[in-house]
Amino acid sequence: xxxxxxxxxxxxGTTEVLKEINLHVDKHDVVAILGPSGTGKSxxxxxxxxxxxxxxxxxxxxxxxxxxxxxTKQQVRDLRKQSAMVFQGYxxxxxxxxxxxxxxxxxxxQGKGREEAEDIAIAQLKKVGMLDRKDFYPAKMSGGxxxxxxxxxxxxxxxxxxxxxxxTSALDPELVGEVLNTIRQLAEEQTSTMILVTHEIHFARNVxxxxxxxxxxxxxxxxxxQEIIDDPENPRLRQFLNLVGK
Amino acid sequence: MLFSWSYFLEAFPxxxxxxxxxxxxxxxxxxFSLLLGTVLALLNYYKVPVAVQILKVWSSFIRGTPNVxxxxxxxxxxxxxxxxxLNMSPVVATGVVMSLSMSAFMAESIRGALMSVDEGQREAxxxxxxxxxxxxxxxxxxxxxxxxxxxxFNDMINLFxxxxxxxxxxxxxxxxxxxIESAASFRFFETYAIVMIIYWIFxxxxxxxxxxxxxxxxxxxxxxxxxxxxxxxxNKKLQKEKN
Numbered sequence: 001x002x003x004x005x006x007x008x009x010x011x012x013g014t015t016e017v018l019k020e021i022n023l024h025v026d027k028h029d030v031v032a033i034l035g036p037s038g039t040g041k042s043x044x045x046x047x048x049x050x051x052x053x054x055x056x057x058x059x060x061x062x063x064x065x066x067x068x069x070x071x072t073k074q075q076v077r078d079l080r081k082q083s084a085m086v087f088q089g090y091x092x093x094x095x096x097x098x099x100x101x102x103x104x105x106x107x108x109x110q111g112k113g114r115e116e117a118e119d120i121a122i123a124q125l126k127k128v129g130m131l132d133r134k135d136f137y138p139a140k141m142s143g144g145x146x147x148x149x150x151x152x153x154x155x156x157x158x159x160x161x162x163x164x165x166x167x168t169s170a171l172d173p174e175l176v177g178e179v180l181n182t183i184r185q186l187a188e189e190q191t192s193t194m195i196l197v198t199h200e201i202h203f204a205r206n207v208x209x210x211x212x213x214x215x216x217x218x219x220x221x222x223x224x225x226q227e228i229i230d231d232p233e234n235p236r237l238r239q240f241l242n243l244v245g246k
Numbered sequence: 247m248l249f250s251w252s253y254f255l256e257a258f259p260x261x262x263x264x265x266x267x268x269x270x271x272x273x274x275x276x277x278f279s280l281l282l283g284t285v286l287a288l289l290n291y292y293k294v295p296v297a298v299q300i301l302k303v304w305s306s307f308i309r310g311t312p313n314v315x316x317x318x319x320x321x322x323x324x325x326x327x328x329x330x331x332l333n334m335s336p337v338v339a340t341g342v343v344m345s346l347s348m349s350a351f352m353a354e355s356i357r358g359a360l361m362s363v364d365e366g367q368r369e370a371x372x373x374x375x376x377x378x379x380x381x382x383x384x385x386x387x388x389x390x391x392x393x394x395x396x397x398x399f400n401d402m403i404n405l406f407x408x409x410x411x412x413x414x415x416x417x418x419x420x421x422x423x424x425x426i427e428s429a430a431s432f433r434f435f436e437t438y439a440i441v442m443i444i445y446w447i448f449x450x451x452x453x454x455x456x457x458x459x460x461x462x463x464x465x466x467x468x469x470x471x472x473x474x475x476x477x478x479x480x481n482k483k484l485q486k487e488k489n
Contacts, residue, residue, distance in 0.1 A: 085373040
């Protein structure tokens with residue numbers, strides 16, 4: 001479903017954030033990316049939809065392939081249509097209601113009619129338990145509610161891959177649960193491929209079927225939750241897990 | 247008597263006759279400066295190479311020179327080299343200078359408003375595959391308008407006051423009429439009191455409209471009420487679910 005070949009990202013020509021990353025993700029995989037801050041986890045995720053443009057390397061998501069050194073705007077847009085992202089800061093459109101947020105891409109990107117878009121949006125809001133807030137603007141919702149709407153917005157476009165960029169990091173502790181439960185439920189349904197960057201080790205352990213540990217711009221360890229968390233071999237990984245208090 | 251109420255009442259309608267000219271100039275200049283300001287701001291927002299520098303220079307030039315000088319330079323100065331300006335009526339010339347001058351201020355207000363829409367929303371739109379155009383027209387501009395509204399209204403009040411400079415090139419607006427009246431009667435105190443009152447009242451009125459608009463636009467994003475355009479659809483949907 002996702003193929004990354006020799007992906008490198010350099011900021012300002014000097015700071016190398018990603019170093020020759022190679023990654024393959026199968027359909028219906030739920031992959032959690034862990035690692036200390038500043039090791040390129042988010043950058044890797046954001047390269048997958050070109051919010052962050054890689055310096056070199058080839059990315060394939062679904063059936064769209066984009067080469068960092070040779071691509072068009074249209075190719076990038078096609079690549080983005082293959083996935084949908086849930087952000088750390090929710091990033092809902094502030095001038096649209098919950099319903100409007102979920103409908104937006106269905107209308108503008110997929111060219112669906114209002115009626116159809118609304119049917120889909122209502123179904124997705126129901127799924128994340130936010131149907132009763134459908135006419136609320138983001139300003140009137142809690143962080144957890146906004147994030148659940150953002151998840152509905154991502155689900156609505158029926159993406160091949162769901163990308164979660166630290167979806168609970170900005171939430172108050174008491175609101176983390178509702179968002180994690182929503183994501184867990186999605187993972188259990190096994191209908192879409194998911195890649196999530198997270199600091200919630202226990203959550204990753206329970207939800208993901210594969211865990212990637214990043215360190216200094218490399219993938220330092222890659223395996224099942226049992227291999228990575230219960231029985232870590234890599235000394236840096238062990239150190240990291242001790243620090244975060246596994 | 248120092249202040250003659252009878253003269254005040256007699257001159258008031260005469261001075262007031264200039265109001266249509268004053269308001270006309272304001273409205274026309276407001277429209278054109280808003281258009282020009284929006285274009286400049288958008289060019290700047292998208293970092294179109296040369297436009298960024300032009301706006302910078304333009305803005306510093308306009309802010310750094312007095313409006314009277316701008317009018318004189320345009321109407322008397324440029325007339326020496328341009329037949330277009332030479333054949334221009336004073337009203338048109340004032341309108342042009344007002345529009346050009348205020349466009350620099352409005353461009354700054356609009357640019358600030360566009361920048362106020364956070365990067366996160368832009369990323370969300372792009373990540374869903376929306377085009378830059380869709381992002382700008384459907385997400386950025388609707389939000390920017392609400393942010394820009396109060397400052398733009400301030401700019402318009404300034405424009406209204408700036409129009410009083412039209413008298414310097416012989417236009418009979420409120421100020422122009424007052425000069426003619428007072429020159430004949432020597433009753434400067436009363437006449438300019440009239441001018442002050444007229445400008446003050448209209449500025450107050452515009453300020454009130456501004457406040458109302460501001461309250462209304464602030465309320466929109468935070469209210470939970472159903473908007474008009476999706477009300478019908480929703481009711482239909484609810485009906486369907488019931489059946």
